[in-house]
Amino acid sequence: MQVRQSIHSDHARQLDTAGLRREFLIENIFTADNYTMTYSHIDRIIVGGVMPVRESVTIGSEVGKQLGVSYFLERRELGVINIGGPGLIEVDGKAWEIGNEQALYVGMGAQSVVFKSVDASRPAKFYYNSAPAHTRYPDKKITLEEASPTTLGDPSTSNRRTINKFIVPDVLPTCQLTMGLTKLEEGSLWNTMPCHTHERRMEVYFYFDMDEETAVFHMMGQPQETRHLLVHNEQAVISPSWSIHAGVGTKRYTFIWGMVGENQVFDDMDHVKVSELR
Numbered sequence: 001m002q003v004r005q006s007i008h009s010d011h012a013r014q015l016d017t018a019g020l021r022r023e024f025l026i027e028n029i030f031t032a033d034n035y036t037m038t039y040s041h042i043d044r045i046i047v048g049g050v051m052p053v054r055e056s057v058t059i060g061s062e063v064g065k066q067l068g069v070s071y072f073l074e075r076r077e078l079g080v081i082n083i084g085g086p087g088l089i090e091v092d093g094k095a096w097e098i099g100n101e102q103a104l105y106v107g108m109g110a111q112s113v114v115f116k117s118v119d120a121s122r123p124a125k126f127y128y129n130s131a132p133a134h135t136r137y138p139d140k141k142i143t144l145e146e147a148s149p150t151t152l153g154d155p156s157t158s159n160r161r162t163i164n165k166f167i168v169p170d171v172l173p174t175c176q177l178t179m180g181l182t183k184l185e186e187g188s189l190w191n192t193m194p195c196h197t198h199e200r201r202m203e204v205y206f207y208f209d210m211d212e213e214t215a216v217f218h219m220m221g222q223p224q225e226t227r228h229l230l231v232h233n234e235q236a237v238i239s240p241s242w243s244i245h246a247g248v249g250t251k252r253y254t255f256i257w258g259m260v261g262e263n264q265v266f267d268d269m270d271h272v273k274v275s276e277l278r
């Protein structure tokens, strides 16, 4: 488990490229037959990937020790979106088939969560976010159709995209976690521009569906103190409340966003005019 401390905007603005990457970028999400885990002190979100290939993978009691509990989800909820081949997630013995671009919410208190791939030649890739929780809500599988797809943006601003809201209050109750997947259309490059901040929530972005020789320039920083991170395929960015989070790709891409914090109102954003950015 990697730990990332919280970071003040006054500190962040002084960092060079390597420093920004060390604090905000998670370069390795998927490792075959294993899980990765980054623990951020920002709202105590946990971010990672699980990639079972030939073996099943479980997040076991080793994590419980690090979190000061007896098992991972004793006081946490979990959201998972599969970006790989067909997979299975067994929650306390109940098997959920989670295919490509399908999601599973697992409520607080699930003692055993086991991840499997159906076909080793097309392994499942389970990207996950987890947040502290204080009550148990029912486990639920969510398909792309149930994620109320909304297409917005315009080809003239290269930001035509579809936002799929998998884990939001309209679809299921959670303690604080919300998650979704935004897909850019061919030829569209920008996400979330005009951009926003939300003091009341932090956010994590996970970029994927990208070719080897493409990159996303992820925009971050306070609106008048912007910086960027060069992000490659299957890497994630931690975005503190004070930071904008937008990006432009050298080619189209897809990303998963996850948020935790004060409320779950998707539109609770502080919009920033492009003319006000520096």
Ligand SMILES: O=C[C@H](O)[C@@H](O)CC(=O)C(=O)O
Binding pocket: 161, 163, 180, 182, 191, 192, 193, 203, 245, 257, 266, 269
């Ligand atoms: O607070 C909301 C998040 O930043 C994302 O949902 C934005 C997004 O997917 C987009 O505009 O493309």
Ligand SMILES: [Zn+2]
Binding pocket: 196, 197, 198, 203, 245, 269
């Ligand atoms: Zn946002």
